[in-house]
Amino acid sequence: MAENKIIVASTPYLRNGETAHCLMFDALLAAIPAALFAVYYFGIRALAIMLVGMLSAALTEAVIQILFKCRAFSYRDFLFSFMTREEITVMDGSAVLTGLLLALTLPPTVSLWIPVVGAVFGIVVAKHLFGGLGYNIFNPALAARAFLLAAWPGSMTVWQNPAVQGAASAVDAVSSATPLGVLALGNQTTPLVQLMLGTTGGSLGETSALALLLGAAYLLYKRTITWHAPAGYLGTMVVVCLLSGHDPLFNLLAGGLMLGAFFMATDPVTTPLAPVGRIIFGCGAGIITMLIRLYGAYPEGVCYAILIMNSLTPLIDKFTSRTFKPDGIDVPLVEKIIKK
Amino acid sequence: MDGLKPTFVRRSWSPLPDKNSESSAVHMSVPEKVELPLQDLPGDSFEVLVSMGEYVRGGQKIGTMGIHPQYLAVHTPCAGRVSAIEQRVHESGGERRVLAVEITAILDQECEPAMPFSQFRGDWLMFLRDMGVPLDYEALKTARALIVNCTEFEPTISTRSAIIKSHADAFAGGLQRLIDATGLGEVTLLVRAAESGLRERLDAIANRVRGVRVKAVPHAYPDTLQPLLSFRQRLNGTPAPAVILGPGQILGIYEALEMGQPCIRHLVSVAGSAVPSPHNIWVYVGTPLADILRSAGVSFPLAGRVALGGPMMGGPRYSLDAGIGKRVRGLYAATGLLLDDERKSRFYKSCACVRCGKCIDVCPAGIMPISIAEQVKFYDLTKAQEFGLLSCLECGLCVFVCPSQLPLVEMIKLGKLQTKGRESLLIYNIFKTLSS
Numbered sequence: 001m002a003e004n005k006i007i008v009a010s011t012p013y014l015r016n017g018e019t020a021h022c023l024m025f026d027a028l029l030a031a032i033p034a035a036l037f038a039v040y041y042f043g044i045r046a047l048a049i050m051l052v053g054m055l056s057a058a059l060t061e062a063v064i065q066i067l068f069k070c071r072a073f074s075y076r077d078f079l080f081s082f083m084t085r086e087e088i089t090v091m092d093g094s095a096v097l098t099g100l101l102l103a104l105t106l107p108p109t110v111s112l113w114i115p116v117v118g119a120v121f122g123i124v125v126a127k128h129l130f131g132g133l134g135y136n137i138f139n140p141a142l143a144a145r146a147f148l149l150a151a152w153p154g155s156m157t158v159w160q161n162p163a164v165q166g167a168a169s170a171v172d173a174v175s176s177a178t179p180l181g182v183l184a185l186g187n188q189t190t191p192l193v194q195l196m197l198g199t200t201g202g203s204l205g206e207t208s209a210l211a212l213l214l215g216a217a218y219l220l221y222k223r224t225i226t227w228h229a230p231a232g233y234l235g236t237m238v239v240v241c242l243l244s245g246h247d248p249l250f251n252l253l254a255g256g257l258m259l260g261a262f263f264m265a266t267d268p269v270t271t272p273l274a275p276v277g278r279i280i281f282g283c284g285a286g287i288i289t290m291l292i293r294l295y296g297a298y299p300e301g302v303c304y305a306i307l308i309m310n311s312l313t314p315l316i317d318k319f320t321s322r323t324f325k326p327d328g329i330d331v332p333l334v335e336k337i338i339k340k
Numbered sequence: 341m342d343g344l345k346p347t348f349v350r351r352s353w354s355p356l357p358d359k360n361s362e363s364s365a366v367h368m369s370v371p372e373k374v375e376l377p378l379q380d381l382p383g384d385s386f387e388v389l390v391s392m393g394e395y396v397r398g399g400q401k402i403g404t405m406g407i408h409p410q411y412l413a414v415h416t417p418c419a420g421r422v423s424a425i426e427q428r429v430h431e432s433g434g435e436r437r438v439l440a441v442e443i444t445a446i447l448d449q450e451c452e453p454a455m456p457f458s459q460f461r462g463d464w465l466m467f468l469r470d471m472g473v474p475l476d477y478e479a480l481k482t483a484r485a486l487i488v489n490c491t492e493f494e495p496t497i498s499t500r501s502a503i504i505k506s507h508a509d510a511f512a513g514g515l516q517r518l519i520d521a522t523g524l525g526e527v528t529l530l531v532r533a534a535e536s537g538l539r540e541r542l543d544a545i546a547n548r549v550r551g552v553r554v555k556a557v558p559h560a561y562p563d564t565l566q567p568l569l570s571f572r573q574r575l576n577g578t579p580a581p582a583v584i585l586g587p588g589q590i591l592g593i594y595e596a597l598e599m600g601q602p603c604i605r606h607l608v609s610v611a612g613s614a615v616p617s618p619h620n621i622w623v624y625v626g627t628p629l630a631d632i633l634r635s636a637g638v639s640f641p642l643a644g645r646v647a648l649g650g651p652m653m654g655g656p657r658y659s660l661d662a663g664i665g666k667r668v669r670g671l672y673a674a675t676g677l678l679l680d681d682e683r684k685s686r687f688y689k690s691c692a693c694v695r696c697g698k699c700i701d702v703c704p705a706g707i708m709p710i711s712i713a714e715q716v717k718f719y720d721l722t723k724a725q726e727f728g729l730l731s732c733l734e735c736g737l738c739v740f741v742c743p744s745q746l747p748l749v750e751m752i753k754l755g756k757l758q759t760k761g762r763e764s765l766l767i768y769n770i771f772k773t774l775s776s
Binding site: 003004005008010013014015016018020023084086089092132133135221222223268269271272273274275321322323327329330332334337338 | 348350351352353355485487495526528530555557561565568569571572575576578581582584640641642643644645646647649651652653654655656657658659660672674686687688689691692693694695696697698700701704705706707708710711722725726727728730731733736739740741742743744745747749750753767
């Protein structure tokens with residue numbers, strides 16, 4: 001009888017089959033309603049911006065990984081090396097997601113080189129200089145947007161509202177403000193129905209709350225994100241609005257809050273680990289957003305709020321993790337049964 | 341490449357129970373040869389009551405694990421001749437050896453008549469020790485409450501529901517016996533809320549036995565709870581709030597006290613991709629694993645993995661010659677050539693943690709597996725203990741859900757081994773026969 005060939009490996013042997021790129025793919029899929037609405041509402045130029053953003057992000061990551069991360073990369077068998085080397089993780093889709101999310105935060109009137117510069121900054125500086133996926137402190141898409149806003153404030157604040165300007169093309173777009181900008185300038189509010197559907201001025205992906213909520217529902221169903229951070233974020237916004245006498249619904253739907261709460265504040269890498277920490281993260285982001293909106297020079301504060309909270313994430317992690325005494329053992333499962 | 345394929349279906353957070361294992365249990369015939377270890381670990385005390393070449397009757401006591409009063413009797417399940425009393429290689433491999441008695445069976449001889457409790461001198465706990473029922477005796481003496489875990493954590497094991505379905509009267513009788521003898525005030529039967537059929541049966545049992553209540557829990561409770569409670573008591577003296585038993589042990593108590601039958605047979609679920617039709621088998625203690633797998637229809641030679649228990653918390657084995665222990669309720673055998681880490685698609689190899697926090701959300705012990713694993717990786721074991729290293733139940737759910745395919749449980753087990761030694765490894769302790 002032939003010998004048995006038994007592989008000794010430590011249990012568990014079962015996995016639910018989810019991989020890191022499943023999470024990225026889910027987030028990409030969830031962003032599609034907002035992206036489709038942007039194309040429908042702002043025209044084919046929106047599609048160009050998003051495609052340029054995604055392509056340049058993926059390309060930047062691939063080049064970085066080929067040049068600096070993969071020692072054994074063989075240029076002779078370029079395709080084979082690219083497909084098989086473990087160090088090249090551009091296929092996990094995180095760079096593409098960064099590019100798309102960055103494009104969704106850009107105004108529809110920007111030149112096409114803006115998303116390229118943003119994607120390169122986000123991938124190189126905000127992601128790979130910190131160590132790549134899993135080690136970056138700041139959300140690459142938001143860091144890139146903050147960089148672009150600081151470097152080219154002129155072109156980053158030219159908004160366009162096709163519903164108001166009729167068939168006006170992007171070439172002769174007049175500066176028409178976002179709902180929050182209108183509120184800050186002339187104290188006019190935009191009807192809630194328009195905010196819900198998204199027929200207002202604003203960044204590509206932030207206008208339609210309905211499309212974003214559709215994507216968020218998918219992410220929550222797939223358990224790619226948890227409810228903690230968005231609930232803390234939106235809940236804090238409502239509370240602060242009520243305390244300061246502002247319209248909570250308007251503040252929830254206007255600006256980039258929905259995009260920020262469901263797509264940026266739930267980014268796994270840059271947010272706290274523990275559920276409690278995620279709620280604290282959301283609350284902090286909500287307070288900072290409202291402070292910027294009420295007292296700051298910018299009409300919009302989601303981007304900076306989340307970036308500031310990103311920098312506090314290690315601190316939140318430190319204080320939300322339970323500490324055990326030496327030799328301390330806790331058995332919550334049994335205590336749950338015995339107490340009742 | 342299923343990981344690359346986008347799926348719109350939500351991934352489960354705990355392994356789904358095996359549907360195949362609901363068929364009725366099969367009785368396995370007496371094996372040609374049984375191997376009965378008298379030590380759990382090299383260096384444990386033991387007593388041999390037979391000599392080489394001696395003829396033994398079925399059900400005869402051939403020795404004890406441990407010595408009086410902390411002992412557990414070992415009985416031979418079959419009549420036969422003692423063909424070897426020697427050091428055998430321990431399951432952990434290498435140079436570790438434990439003493440085992442090998443008995444070559446004489447198939448046509450009957451089992452000896454059982455010994456009733458009335459003829460025994462000593463209390464009932466001593467009688468159970470003498471009958472070889474594998475219980476946590478020290479925990480039973482001190483505990484205030486009893487929890488009977490009727491949930492199955494392992495997806496491939498279904499012996500608990502099978503025992504409750506087929507031996508409901510004996511189960512109720514054993515519970516009654518245990519309550520009468522120990523005076524335990526609080527007895528809880530745990531059942532998974534999704535298993536409504538099992539819950540109805542348990543409700544009927546709870547109505548018959550006074551002081552018993554049924555509690556439905558959303559998730560199955562892992563078997564490592566009782567070893568963890570015992571370990572905590574040994575480590576820092578915290579008295580265990582409850583003792584946790586399984587229906588199989590209750591059945592053993594009933595058979596020993598009512599019929600005087602020693603513990604020589606128990607129910608084992610045989611499952612895994614190597615098993616054509618997974619089902620439950622009543623096996624005799626000491627039957628070699630190869631015989632059990634062969635009777636379950638596994639074709640040899642086997643290429644793949646074999647583990648005692650199930651695929652989530654099982655103990656991997658490298659040899660099929662050793663006999664099955666009293667506490668082993670499952671046998672998992674999986675074939676496959678792609679199990680090797682080298683041959684996996686690169687999407688299934690472990691990559692950097694994306695910090696999604698799923699391991700924390702799913703952990704039944706309420707600890708942060710990824711934080712502990714990080715500390716173990718940096719050899720900061722004090723910090724790892726502060727994060728709750730020793731509270732880990734080793735259930736493997738964190739590995740099950742991890743999108744980055746990180747070996748979290750392996751890291752945690754490594755940390756435990758380095759801080760408190762082998763005693764703290766619960767996965768080993770759930771298969772240890774004499775646990776006190």
